[in-house]
Amino acid sequence: MASSGMDLTDVRATMLRTLHLRALDANSPAPVLGDRYAAEAVRRIDYDWGRLAKRGLANDCYAVALRANRFDDLAAGFLRRHADAAVIDLGCGLDSRAFRLAPGSGVRWFDIDLPEVVELRRRLYADGDGYRMLAGSATDPRWLRELPSDGPTLVIIEGLLMYLSPAANRELFRRLTEHRTTGEIVFDGVAPWVAAKSRVLKRCFPRWHRAPAYLTSQRDYPGIIAETPGLRQITDVGVLTDTHRAPDPSVRRYYGLLGKVAAIENWMRVFRTAF
Incomplete structure (x- = not known):
């Protein structure tokens, strides 16, 4: 089995939570995403997954699956329009999007994450x-040197930017748009109240709330996008607007009720931008 070699103290370990939730969805009677790669990865990684179950995260599996579905749809749409695209999945964690979507032979796909994350990925997946x-x-631009600078590019950043400061977000967007000629950047952002709550929990209950605090929220992105030369926003949509896609009626009802509260409906939104 592949050893994770990680604990739950920093942003790298959030990928284990996300993987666990996608696997829970895949193993449910009526999955939303149905990520069989996630289920297989959980079986192969030597980790005490019970640590995550005890944290009550199972209730979030459908929201994570709905978010992944939204990103998959945006990526699939871009690839239908650009059969020769380059795809950069930045902060990919253990996500299997490149395999779920099975892009055509003209697509160049790059999954990028921290060295220890990539080391674990290589025990699960192989370059091809x-x-x-x-x-x-x-936040380190050196990996950009490994990427082609020609043709249309899709940059996917799921579950990462909220952990970076607004200044780091701004610098990352600038580097991406300067390196590439044309393309799209899709990413997610949390509501201001979610970011504020995470910072309070981290400050007041650090031994209990071990996950990193959110540093950037949805409210920061209009300014960040406006300050990035050539970048413009196309759409942003709440993750919970996709609850009709859940096959299980009880899941649809649960998230449908949550969606009636505007603050909860917009707790996380997916942004699509172009340059």
């Missing part, structure tokens, strides 16, 4: 024709 894994931090 048109697919590479690269080690690097989102």
Whole structure:
């Protein structure tokens, strides 16, 4: 089995939570995403998954699956329009989007994350024709040297930017748009109240709330996008607007009730931008 070699103290370990939730969805009687790769990865990684179950995260599996579905749809749409695209999945964690979508032979796909994350990924997946894994931090521009600078590009950043400061977000967007000629950046952001709550929990209950605090919220992105030359926003949509896609009626009712509260409905939104 592959050893995770990680605990639950920093942003790298959030990928284990996300993987666990996607696997729970895949193993449910009526999955939303149905990520069989996630279920297989959980079986192969030597980790005490009970630590996550005890934290009550199972209730979040459908929201995580709905978010992944939204990103998958945006990526699939871009690839239908650009059969020769380059795809950069930044902060990919243990996500299997490159395999779920099975892009055509003309697509060059790069999954990028921290060295220890990529090391674990390589025990689960392998580089292949048109697919590479690269080690690097989102805040370190050196991995950009490994990427082509021609043609249309899709940059996917799921579950990462809220952990970076607004200044780091701004610098990352600038580097991406300067390196590439044309493309889209899709990413998610949390509501201001969610970010504020995470910071309070981290400050007041650090031994209990071991996950990193959110540093950037949805409220910061209009300014960040406006300050990035050539970047413009196309759409943003709440993750819970997709609850009709859940096959299980009880799941649809549960999230439908949550969606009636505007603050909860907009707790996380997915942004699509173009340059």
